[in-house]
Amino acid sequence: MPKRKLDPLPSAAFQILLSLADQDLHGYGIMRHVAEQTDGRMRLGPGTLYSSIQSLLEESLIKEVDSPEDSGDQRRRCYRLTSAGLKLARSEAERLAGLLRVARAKKILRGDYV
Amino acid sequence: MSEKIYALLLRLYPSGFRKAYGGEAMQLVRDRLRNETGLVRRLRLWLDLLADFAMSLPREYRYAQPMLASSSSQRRLDGVPSFHVLEDEPIGVGTLLAAVLSFLVVLGTLSIMLKHAGDHRRSSGAVMQGAPARTRWAPSPGSAGQLDGKGSHATAAVSQPSAQPAVAPSGAVASPGFVLDSAERQRVIDAAVANLKNHFFDPDGAGKIAKALLAHEKDGDYDAITDGQVFAKLLTRQMRDVGQNVDLTMEYSRAPLPDHPQAQTPEDLARYRSFLQQNQCFFKKAEILPHGVGYLKLDGFADPAVCRSTAMAAMASLNGAKAVIFDLRDNRGGDGAMGSLIAAYLFDHPQYWYSPRSAPTPQSWTQSPVPGNRLADKPVYLLTSASTWSAGEQFSYDLKMMKRATIVGETTGGGAHAGVFHRIDDHFGMGIPEVKVVNPYAKNDWEGTGVAPDVEVKAADALTAAQKLAEGKLRRSQPN
Numbered sequence: 086m087p088k089r090k091l092d093p094l095p096s097a098a099f100q101i102l103l104s105l106a107d108q109d110l111h112g113y114g115i116m117r118h119v120a121e122q123t124d125g126r127m128r129l130g131p132g133t134l135y136s137s138i139q140s141l142l143e144e145s146l147i148k149e150v151d152s153p154e155d156s157g158d159q160r161r162r163c164y165r166l167t168s169a170g171l172k173l174a175r176s177e178a179e180r181l182a183g184l185l186r187v188a189r190a191k192k193i194l195r196g197d198y199v
Numbered sequence: 200m201s202e203k204i205y206a207l208l209l210r211l212y213p214s215g216f217r218k219a220y221g222g223e224a225m226q227l228v229r230d231r232l233r234n235e236t237g238l239v240r241r242l243r244l245w246l247d248l249l250a251d252f253a254m255s256l257p258r259e260y261r262y263a264q265p266m267l268a269s270s271s272s273q274r275r276l277d278g279v280p281s282f283h284v285l286e287d288e289p290i291g292v293g294t295l296l297a298a299v300l301s302f303l304v305v306l307g308t309l310s311i312m313l314k315h316a317g318d319h320r321r322s323s324g325a326v327m328q329g330a331p332a333r334t335r336w337a338p339s340p341g342s343a344g345q346l347d348g349k350g351s352h353a354t355a356a357v358s359q360p361s362a363q364p365a366v367a368p369s370g371a372v373a374s375p376g377f378v379l380d381s382a383e384r385q386r387v388i389d390a391a392v393a394n395l396k397n398h399f400f401d402p403d404g405a406g407k408i409a410k411a412l413l414a415h416e417k418d419g420d421y422d423a424i425t426d427g428q429v430f431a432k433l434l435t436r437q438m439r440d441v442g443q444n445v446d447l448t449m450e451y452s453r454a455p456l457p458d459h460p461q462a463q464t465p466e467d468l469a470r471y472r473s474f475l476q477q478n479q480c481f482f483k484k485a486e487i488l489p490h491g492v493g494y495l496k497l498d499g500f501a502d503p504a505v506c507r508s509t510a511m512a513a514m515a516s517l518n519g520a521k522a523v524i525f526d527l528r529d530n531r532g533g534d535g536a537m538g539s540l541i542a543a544y545l546f547d548h549p550q551y552w553y554s555p556r557s558a559p560t561p562q563s564w565t566q567s568p569v570p571g572n573r574l575a576d577k578p579v580y581l582l583t584s585a586s587t588w589s590a591g592e593q594f595s596y597d598l599k600m601m602k603r604a605t606i607v608g609e610t611t612g613g614g615a616h617a618g619v620f621h622r623i624d625d626h627f628g629m630g631i632p633e634v635k636v637v638n639p640y641a642k643n644d645w646e647g648t649g650v651a652p653d654v655e656v657k658a659a660d661a662l663t664a665a666q667k668l669a670e671g672k673l674r675r676s677q678p679n
Contacts, residue, residue, distance in 0.1 A: 108453065112223050113230040130251020131224035132212070136259060139219065162223065168457065179470075182477065 091140055094177050097129055098137045102146065102174040105166040109150055112138070115164065138164060146170035201232055201245075207301040208252055216259050245305065377453060377626055379425045388416050390623040391434065391449065398621065398631045404442045411441045427451035427626055445646040446555065446617035448630040455625040472505050480506035481533070484526075485513040492669045493520025493574075494662075500533035500590040503540050510537060514544045514574070522578040522669040525594075528608060528658050532589025536562070542594070543567045545603055547575040553597050555617035555644040558634050578672050580665040583608040583650065584658035589616055595650045600640040605668065606652040608661035613649035 091098060097119075104110060104118035115138075116129045129137075141147045141164075150165045166174070188194045205228045209221055228248070235244045391412060395405040415421060415437065424430045431451035438447040475481075481499035488494050495513060503510065517523055525541075539552040539562075546567035551559070568575060581595050581604045592611045598604035618630025638644055656664045 113227045116227060116231075128247050130247050130255065131209075131220075131227045132251045132255025132259070134227070135216070135220035135224055136255050139216075161226065166454070179474070186477070 091144055091146075091173075094173065095137065097127070097133055098141055098146075099174065099177050100127060100129075101134075101137055101141065102166060102170050102177075105147060105164055106171070106174065109163045109165045111161040111163045141170065144169070146173055201241075202229060204301050204305055205248060207297050208248075211252075211256060211298050213259050245308075249305065377427065379427050379430055381422070383624075383626075384416075384421050384424070384430065387430070387434070387449075387623055387627045388412055388421070390627075391438075391629055394621045394623075394629060394631060395438075398619065398633050399442070399447075400633055400635045401442070401444070404444070408438050408441045408447075411437060427453070431627065444632060445643045445648075446615060446630060446632040448618055448646075450620075450628045450630065452626055452628070456622050456628055458622070471502075475501045475505050480509040481530075482509055482513045483529075485516045487517070487520055488524075488666060490666075490670045490673060491519070491521040492666060492673075493517035493523040493577075494526065495523065496526040496529075497541075498529045499531055500535065500537035500594070502534045503536050506537065507540065510540055514541065514569075514572070518571070518573050520574065520577065521673050522580070523574060524580045524582060524662070524665050524669065525604075526582045526662065527587045527591045527595060528582050528584040528661060530587050530591030530594075532591050532614070535590045535593050538590055538594040538597070539563075539565055542598065544569050544572050544574045545579055545598070550601065551639065553600070553639060554593060555615045555632075555636055555638065555646070558636050578669060579604040580669055581606045581608075582658070582661040582665055583611050583652055584661070585609050585612055585649075586658075587611040587650075589614045592645050592650050596645050599650060599653070605654060605665075606650065607654045607665040607668065608652050608656060609658050610651045610655075611645065611649040613645055613647045615644045615646035617644060617646065 100119040100123065101115055103122060104115050110118060112131070112134055116134055120128050138147070142149070145167055147164045147170050148167055150163045185194065202225070206225060209217060209224060212221070231244055232241075235241060392409040395408055396402070399405040399408075412434070421430065421433075424433065428451050431449040434449040435447065438449065439445055480501040481497055482495070483498050484494065484496040486494050495517060501509075523545075535552075535554050535556070542550070542552060543565040544567075546565055549564040549567050552563055552565050554563070557563070579598065581598060583591075583595055583606055587595065587608075588611065592614065595604075595606055595611060599606050616630065617636070618632045620628055620630050622628040654664060654668065
């Protein structure tokens with residue numbers, strides 16, 4: 086099976102990694118957090134969301150974990166960031182920070198970004 | 200109705216994808232339908248779904264079809280003839296017709312909704328309105344994620360374990376993914392007892408704490424606790440009460456704790472160095488404010504091995520100042536050696552730089568006087584907030600105790616991290632002070648209590664308050 090492309094890391098996949106950085110979430114939770122962390126600009130639909138989740142799982146960047154028994158969410162699968170996922174998210178963040186610095190150096194951006 | 204339409208759309212996805220995620224995709228749509236009511240929101244929901252459908256469907260087929268070819272050829276390599284049932288046959292005519300129909304229904308519904316949209320005022324509430332605030336990792340005394348000062352800044356944005364249960368969008372407690380059962384409680388207690396006996400500098404104290412914890416366990420005091428955070432806090436309190444040491448901590452982390460937090464590869468170090476250099480070693484601003492008051496905003500204490508020259512340049516740029524304000528309001532700690540390096544500029548002779556983590560060594564004295572430095576007798580103000588943390592608190596604590604600085608702002612976070620961290624399992628670890636360090640100023644350090652300001656003002660007002668104090672002091676000291 087051909088690998089789904091994660092290089093360069095698609096924006097949706099990066100946002101999913103970020104949303105899982107500090108907690109495990111199920112699909113809808115990820116969608117809510119991504120919308121929140123992008124100020125509503127990115128609302129992941131089910132197709133894009135689960136397609137990205139599948140790619141991330143294949144690359145072991147996230148893993149499935151059980152839902153807690155007591156939340157009534159047994160049917161739902163939750164996802165957790167792996168150390169490889171954390172590493173990738175970090176390097177992507179650093180790459181973006183590098184771009185921002187260039188943008189600032191070129192005087193496209195003003196103020197104290199980064 | 201909407202649900203049925205989406206179920207039809209979902210049938211167009213490859214069967215592998217449907218089987219794996221169809222149920223969850225439907226659930227997600229159900230959740231959105233439940234939470235996103237009203238014409239505008241519903242309209243946006245459908246636009247989202249259609250756009251998502253148009254983008255993700257071709258991609259799924261691109262990846263799904265070759266999967267069959269590759270899986271068959273893989274089997275053939277074994278040399279054993281076999282038959283395969285091809286699940287992912289091309290889209291059938293019936294399915295295509297269903298798709299066309301459902302598209303027409305959706306488009307028809309949309310156009311009807313659009314016609315009537317003018318009757319409704321667009322509500323200002325965005326789709327996310329009403330969603331509970333996202334829980335974030337909040338500083339807690341001695342949190343495991345902060346114990347390793349080196350590199351903690353580099354990973355702060357993405358790696359801090361969430362110490363609080365997440366809140367589900369529906370308002371229910373969501374999926375911590377970890378359940379504290381009796382076996383896990385037993386494991387934590389046993390490991391705590393063993394670690395205390397092996398590592399705590401006070402063997403008698405270790406014995407007493409172990410006895411107390413086992414007694415609580417026997418009495419069933421832990422049986423009802425299923426929340427890791429509650430369990431860790433209770434154990435911390437009991438260990439501190441019996442052991443009479445504020446640096447004993449039990450930590451709970453929802454995210455799995457790394458197996459070998461101390462192991463750093465050369466790549467990690469290279470990344471850490473480049474991160475520090477890109478961030479000016481956390482020296483965010485150094486400038487001379489009106490009336491000759493120097494201002495240094497320092498958001499972390501970086502490793503002097505990488506950042507010594509940056510620190511020296513920053514301090515040199517303030518050399519002409521008549522007073523200095525150190526802004527530690529966003530300082531999340533780091534390497535205490537950097538604090539000592541900076542403090543050297545504030546004295547004309549070596550001063551003992553107390554650290555609750557280590558017994559005195561020759562490096563525990565500041566390298567004062569610094570040649571050419573003129574700040575040793577200038578008034579010093581430190582700005583603090585409730586987020587000022589760890590090494591940032593050490594800097595505040597030591598200068599406050601030596602009466603070398605006036606602290607302006609809020610009581611700091613209260614993380615001394617004097618204990619050495621011992622990982623117990625994926626979710627628990629404990630901090631144990633392994634050497635006895637005498638605090639020259641008081642019985643306890645700032646663990647759990649923070650460093651109280653001399654002048655208490657809100658963090659946001661601290662700079663203005665400190666500027667006034669500095670200017671007042673300079674005015675009074677000027678000879679008339």
